[in-house]
Amino acid sequence: MKTKQRIILSILLVNLLLAAFAFGQSRREINFPDILDYKTLKCDLHMHTVFSDGMVWPTVRVDEAWREGLDVISITDHIEYQPHKDDIPTNHNRPYHIAISRAKEKNILLIKGTEITRETPPGHFNAIFLQDVNSLDTEELFDVMKAAAKQDAFIFWNHPGWKPEHKGWFDTHTTLYENKWMHGIEVVNGDSYYPEAHQWCLEKNLTMMANSDVHQPLTLLETSPDKHRPMTLVFARERSIDAIKEALVEGRTTVWFEKQLIGRKKYLDAIFKESVKIGKPYNKYRETIWVEIKNNSDIDIDMERTGSLGPGQLTLAANATTILRTGTGAEAEEVPAQIELSYTARNFLVAPDKGLPVTLTIQLK
Numbered sequence: 268m269k270t271k272q273r274i275i276l277s278i279l280l281v282n283l284l285l286a287a288f289a290f291g292q293s294r295r296e297i298n299f300p301d302i303l304d305y306k307t308l309k310c311d312l313h314m315h316t317v318f319s320d321g322m323v324w325p326t327v328r329v330d331e332a333w334r335e336g337l338d339v340i341s342i343t344d345h346i347e348y349q350p351h352k353d354d355i356p357t358n359h360n361r362p363y364h365i366a367i368s369r370a371k372e373k374n375i376l377l378i379k380g381t382e383i384t385r386e387t388p389p390g391h392f393n394a395i396f397l398q399d400v401n402s403l404d405t406e407e408l409f410d411v412m413k414a415a416a417k418q419d420a421f422i423f424w425n426h427p428g429w430k431p432e433h434k435g436w437f438d439t440h441t442t443l444y445e446n447k448w449m450h451g452i453e454v455v456n457g458d459s460y461y462p463e464a465h466q467w468c469l470e471k472n473l474t475m476m477a478n479s480d481v482h483q484p485l486t487l488l489e490t491s492p493d494k495h496r497p498m499t500l501v502f503a504r505e506r507s508i509d510a511i512k513e514a515l516v517e518g519r520t521t522v523w524f525e526k527q528l529i530g531r532k533k534y535l536d537a538i539f540k541e542s543v544k545i546g547k548p549y550n551k552y553r554e555t556i557w558v559e560i561k562n563n564s565d566i567d568i569d570m571e572r573t574g575s576l577g578p579g580q581l582t583l584a585a586n587a588t589t590i591l592r593t594g595t596g597a598e599a600e601e602v603p604a605q606i607e608l609s610y611t612a613r614n615f616l617v618a619p620d621k622g623l624p625v626t627l628t629i630q631l632k
């Protein structure tokens with residue numbers, strides 16, 4: 268082969284390789300605003316790999332998270348349940364070590380974690396921000412918790428309604444709670460929402476979490492308002508592991524589950540205010556006005572009127588502009604400077620079955 272032909276061939280080969288590498292190299296960002304001077308980080312802190320009962324290699328979890336627009340994950344394989352142990356040796360630190368360089372390459376923050384697995388009650392718990400998972404491989408639950416606490420772990424109760432016959436808050440949970448060995452609860456795990464857990468988080472000041480607990484490969488190619496994995500939105504001072512931990516300890520989270528946001532009123536209120544932008548009326552006929560309302564978030568906001576002005580039902584579609592037509596409630600010659608429309612955002616849950624009260628303020632002058 269002549270030198271020139273060889274060069275052309277190698278250029279072609281390099282281009283082919285680059286094309287293969289570029290394929291699928293785009294990620295769709297998840298849109299929720301930063302609030303109250305915090306960064307809103309999208310986190311899934313519970314998932315499995317072949318190192319316990321999952322069906323994927325640890326690096327795949329990083330690739331999936333990047334593709335779907337997440338910022339943070341924790342791979343939390345079971346310590347006690349290892350159905351693949353004949354093929355994959357038991358070393359509870361390996362999933363993290365295998366995945367960490369890929370996470371660095373893709374700018375995904377990877378937190379070292381594990382799932383502590385007991386019969387119900389008390390059930391399953393995740394301990395995250397660990398240095399060494401192997402030291403948690405002990406018989407007695409309270410010894411495991413002590414070992415996790417020694418590493419200053421953040422510990423949360425997983426899928427608390429998993430076995431309906433053993434559902435509830437038991438004495439062991441009180442012991443864990445009182446010893447500060449339980450800092451949060453999964454209000455959502457996979458496709459289940461647990462209203463009792465939501466209530467416990469409010470009453471006992473525990474951090475609300477939502478995680479996928481995925482075992483199979485994720486086939487989702489991108490996140491959309493209609494189709495996304497459940498995730499915990501963490502309001503952190505910066506995009507770093509330490510800041511995430513501080514935010515989790517302080518309970519600064521909200522949960523995105525199906526078509527709902529679930530969280531404390533303060534954070535839901537801030538997300539609503541930062542996401543919804545109301546224009547000035549652009550048309551007027553007698554006492555009726557038309558305004559545009561933009562919703563810059565990934566959730567369709569489902570609103571019901573509680574006051575006297577505005578349509579009875581109003582949906583602010585995700586990442587879109589909605590036209591609102593409303594009466595001002597005043598005669599044309601005595602138009603006020605502004606009007607306030609009172610609604611409940613029904614899918615922003617501040618408590619089980621309780622939506623967030625919101626006000627749409629429209630400037631008329």
Ligand SMILES: [Zn+2]
Nearest residue numbers: 382391425426
């Ligand atoms: Zn579990």
Ligand SMILES: [Zn+2]
Nearest residue numbers: 313315382480
């Ligand atoms: Zn799990």
